[in-house]
Amino acid sequence: MYDNKSLHKQQRGSARCFVCVLASFVILCALLLVLASITRVREPRVKIRSATSNHITHHTSPSSSSFNATVFISISIYNPNFDVFAYKNSSVSVLYADVKIGERPISSDKVSIRRMKEINVTVDLRSPDTANLSGDINSGRLNLTSYAKFSGIVRFLKIMNVKQTIQMACAMKLNFTSHVLQDIQCQ
Template identity: 30%
Template sequence: MAQKTNQQVNPLGPESKEPRSDEESGSKTSAEELKRKKRIKLAIYIAAFAVFQTIVILVFALIVMRVKTPKVRLGNDATFHNVTTGNSTSPSFDINFTTQLRVKNANFGPYKYDSTIATFMYKGVTAGQVTIPKGKAGLRSTKKVGVTLNVNSKDLPSSANLAGDLKSGLLMLNSHAKLSGKVELMFIMKKKKSVEMNCTMTINLSSKEIHSMICE
């Protein structure tokens, strides 16, 4: 009878965990790298948006909301209806003409101004006046106001050297006006702005036209 051999059978224990493979480690690293890149892109987008908003605000504040002083000038053209001059012994002038005043508004909002008086002078003495009615120059536009006036020498002193100017055929007049009004921006902000006109016009008495116009 064959002798039984006692064989010791060890019970199976729990399987030991295998170390992570290179593929699993690489996959985790790639996922973390992808998240990191997304965070970087998000930070870049936020920074770019912040810079863009800052630029927009600066442009809006420096250009759109900046109030510039309007300008008022006489036009270079005029239509003369009557030109009368005296002689060398009794020099005088009496001139009727139509011209334009131009109110230039460079703001991003209308400029509303009150009625005023424009004065035309010969060597510091008033030769004529005209009323500029109240009006409005639209945003970034020029308002053209037609005026008809008479200038004459009736108030000039006898010492004025008018005879020499009439002989030359050129008559120089200085004009002045001051507009007072408000610039309106975004329908919420109003700022007072006054503008002055100082122009020197030279009239060619023979051709009955503007010889030159200089405005400051």
């Protein structure tokens, strides 16, 4: 026959076991919730920090107009993730009236965990054949657009790679008299 005391001890032991398993499950769920909120993959951000020019030449005549310029662009990429953002080869393009007038490649690299990487690019600009060019040169300012696209991956806990593509499009004005890029506005 079973003893009443041993039956009571057995029931208490199984109740404790159930409570321990339930507490372990709750703690595990809480840890997974915290880990998921910390390691959520966010999109890196890219923007122009500064843009300058030290060499601008231009020529205007009634029949044709042209300009040449060398532009120094400082781009920053900020990685808000808790893992590395590795991007492939890319390029920075400068456009005038939707015509590409300069381009410079950017080699592949990595942006560390929660860090900002600064990329300095020198772009040589050559004038296109457009009708509005002489009027813009005579006004002393040229409306330009710079564009860059970075495609890469964020490694998620060394288990999985999440593809990310970030783009930058900035409008700016090239001033022929002061030789600076003004009114830089990025989207």
